[in-house]
Amino acid sequence: MTQPPTERTRVKRLNKRAHYDEATIHPILDAQPMCTVGYVFNGTPYVTPTLQWREGNHIYWHGSAASRMLEAAEDTEVCVNVTLFDGMVMARSGFNHSCNYRSVMAFGKAFKVNDRDEKEMRLKNFMEHLYPGRWDTLRKMSDKELKATTMLGLELNEVSAKVRNGPPGDDEEDYALPLWAGVIPMVTTMLAPVDDPRLIKGHTPPAHVKNFKIG
């Protein structure tokens, strides 16, 4: 489904990089849990990094019930940004240097997930999205923990993606200049998992650790 851009989501600059379709937006949200949540508190802007996950046409994020961000963002307008930084673009002039990226901006009023069981189910969905099969191996969540967890959600009704990829775009006359130009592609790499120092001997990282990736 493609949503028509609104005044907020319409990409103003370089609109050839703009996308408003789920086929572009959802994979970006699914590939990068790290996001920043922007909200207004006491009249000034705050940007807080946290992890998000998507379920259908919603994204969710959560944290401590004592969090300023979660308290302030509930029932108010937020802007959530998710960015995958894909590379450095090196041109023949300073002006045409750039970077490659995939980025999503989602606007709307955040809502709080209040129901205990819904909260638990969505946390399970988050965990299973990151690490399939892990949830059932864990110690169960307590009511106290669920109570101490605030979860916010946002319907994806006002969303845009902006994507840049490919080589530099130089001025025509600059292509003759004698210097290297191109792209340094960038990926997020997982290093070998590090056992918890208190790990019980004999436990090795399961498949969902080896398979974990971002991007």
Place this chain on the structure above:
Amino acid sequence: MTQPPTERTRVKRLNKRAHYDEATIHPILDAQPMCTVGYVFNGTPYVTPTLQWREGNHIYWHGSAASRMLEAAEDTEVCVNVTLFDGMVMARSGFNHSCNYRSVMAFGKAFKVNDRDEKEMRLKNFMEHLYPGRWDTLRKMSDKELKATTMLGLELNEVSAKVRNGPPGDDEEDYALPLWAGVIPMVTTMLAPVDDPRLIKGHTPPAHVKNFKIG
């Protein structure tokens, strides 16, 4: 120098993770050009990803003079966030799962760099921070390009860092549970540089391409 936290920068949650000293803050800003700039426009929050660089006690970012973000953020309160995502922290309960990160939040009123020569000098500083030695090999910036570039700056007077590293922190009784726990460390890796398809034969990536890194 360490700044006393203000009402905005005081880390409310998990203040053992909070830092207010330049020795912690500056290396994070220097290690990650990607940032998000939060600002308020027409009463609602916007979060825009862009690249930042630090010079002394200021950070700067720039873009097209037609950018909504640069237009809206000038002379108003902004919040700039820089985050390095360092790993996934896998515990023995869902509640104690976390991630490792280094994050900086900077608050204040953004100012515009208006002077032509100052703008050019700071763009050179940005380029030289990323790619030492590159600036002088490039086609020079034109007055038209400098005019089309809006540059904003922020003094680092109200800044905090929040850092998490190390293994999971599980509840004491959970350490006996029979499952793997630990950390998946995460780094940003540069792949082999990709030549521009229109590269003049014989030019190979210079040292500043091979040495480029993030983190």
